[in-house]
Structure formats: C-alpha cells, structure tokens
Amino acid sequence: MVRNSVRGTVTAVLAAVSVTATGCTSPAQDDGGNDGRAAPKPRAAAQSAMKGGSVGGSGSACALPVTFDLAASWKPEAVRLGEDDALNELVRQGPVTLVCEIDAKPAGSIGFLRVWTGDRTDRTPRQVLEAFLADEPNAGKITYADTEAGALPATEVGYTISSELLEGPRKKRAFAVSTPRGPVVVHLGGLDPEEYEEMLPAYKLAKRTVRLG
Numbered sequence: 075m076v077r078n079s080v081r082g083t084v085t086a087v088l089a090a091v092s093v094t095a096t097g098c099t100s101p102a103q104d105d106g107g108n109d110g111r112a113a114p115k116p117r118a119a120a121q122s123a124m125k126g127g128s129v130g131g132s133g134s135a136c137a138l139p140v141t142f143d144l145a146a147s148w149k150p151e152a153v154r155l156g157e158d159d160a161l162n163e164l165v166r167q168g169p170v171t172l173v174c175e176i177d178a179k180p181a182g183s184i185g186f187l188r189v190w191t192g193d194r195t196d197r198t199p200r201q202v203l204e205a206f207l208a209d210e211p212n213a214g215k216i217t218y219a220d221t222e223a224g225a226l227p228a229t230e231v232g233y234t235i236s237s238e239l240l241e242g243p244r245k246k247r248a249f250a251v252s253t254p255r256g257p258v259v260v261h262l263g264g265l266d267p268e269e270y271e272e273m274l275p276a277y278k279l280a281k282r283t284v285r286l287g
Contacts, residue, residue: 125279129176129189130287136174138189139255142224143283145276147181150174168205169194170259176276183272185264187280192256199229199250202257206248212237213246223260224284226251235263245270249281260284 126146130138135150144150153172155162165172170190178185192202200218207213216233228251234243248261262277264270 128283129174136189137287138174138258139191139253139287140226140251140258140284141287142260142280142285144176145178145181145279148176148178148187148276149180150176168207168209169197169202170206170257178269178273178276181276183264183269185262185269185273187273187277188261188263190259190261195252195254195256197252197257199227199252199257202250202252202259203229203231203248206250206259207231207233210235214243221249221281223249223251223281226284226286228281228284230281242267247274247277251284253286 124146125143126148127144128134128141129136129144129150130141134141136152152174153165155165155171167190170192172188173191174189176187176189178187190206197205200220203218207216210233212235213233214236216231219230221228221230228249230247230249232245232247234245236243244263244265245267246261246263248259250257250259260277260280262270262273264273
C-alpha cells in the first residue's frame with residue numbers, strides 16, 4: 075500500500091533526523107577500540123526501571139482508557155490530529171490511532187513508548203495486534219504470546235522492522251489490552267538494538283502497572 079510505504083519511510087527518516095538533532099555519535103565511532111560499536115549506556119537502563127510518575131489519568135499529559143507508570147524522566151505528550159488528512163493517516167495503523175508519545179530522550183535514550191487507541195470493542199487483544207502488524211509492510215519475525223498487563227488479559231508481540239533506509243533489523247515490541255472504551259496498544263521502538271535494550275525496562279514497567287483508567 076502507498077500509505078504503508080510512506081509511513082515506513084517517514085518513520086526511518088524521522089529516526090535519522092532525531093539522531094542529527096540530538097548530536098548523537100554514530101555507532102561506528104568506538105571510544106573503546108573494540109568492535110566498532112559505541113559502548114552501551116547502563117545508566118539509562120537503570121533509570122528506566124524507576125517509577126517517575128504515571129500517564130493516562132485525569133490531569134495527565136495524555137487522556138487514555140488506561141493508566142500506567144512511567145519510567146523516571148520519560149516525558150509524555152499527547153498526539154493531536156490536525157486538519158491535514160494525509161498527515162493524519164500517518165498516525166493510524168490498522169484499527170488504532172496514535173494518541174500519546176512518551177519520549178525517552180530526557181532519560182538518556184533515543185526512542186519512544188507510543189500509545190495507540192481504537193473505538194471498536196468487539197476484538198480481542200490478539201486480533202488488534204494482528205491487524206496492527208498487517209498494516210506494517212516491513213515487519214518480520216513476528217511472534218505473539220498471551221500474557222497479562224497489570225491484572226488485565228493481554229497479548230504481546232515481538233517483531234523486527236527492516237528497510238533499505240535502515241542499516242539492519244530493528245527490534246519492536248507491543249502489548250494490547252481491551253477496555254470498555256476500546257483497545258489500547260503500547261508500543262516500544264528504539265533507534266538501534268542498544269537503545270531498544272536500554273528502554274525495555276520502561277516498557278516492562280508500563281506493562282506491569284497497567285490498570286483501567
């Protein structure tokens with residue numbers, strides 16, 4: 075689909091712009107003289123396991139059907155639809171729409187937890203994720219698992235994204251829950267495998283603390 079290809083390209087370009095804007099060095103610049111990759115930042119991973127607030131409830135940056143805890147220093151911001159239908163299509167994937175981005179940069183990583191919501195209440199979490207991934211043309215190595223998010227039944231998916239604009243596959247992960255107000259998908263994506271691993275504890279904190287809003 076044209077829309078899918080455009081969204082995949084825009085995502086990769088935005089990731090590249092984010093690196094330039096933040097002044098991060100390339101993974102090829104090795105200060106340790108080892109294998110050409112920058113050393114991981116364990117401090118960021120340690121911070122992301124600590125609670126720093128919550129999102130989803132009344133008065134929070136993003137109004138959601140659920141609430142969950144945020145890792146320390148991660149910053150949530152609501153995503154609002156504008157008047158441009160073409161741009162609005164870029165924040166829709168399958169049955170859900172992007173409504174909240176939780177930025178890891180203040181915690182020292184490059185990436186986001188993204189929250190997507192939908193209106194239909196007649197789909198299981200597995201069905202929602204399957205439709206979500208069906209609308210991602212570059213997804214591969216997809217694995218699903220039944221799980222729990224907080225006390226709610228959930229389905230979790232792990233997969234990779236590959237494209238000509240990326241140096242190698244990028245790991246992604248998401249979980250979905252059903253609520254009386256529709257499905258919620260919480261998605262983790264990072265700039266590279268190292269950033270993904272550093273941000274994973276923040277994702278796990280969100281999943282562990284989900285409750286209905």
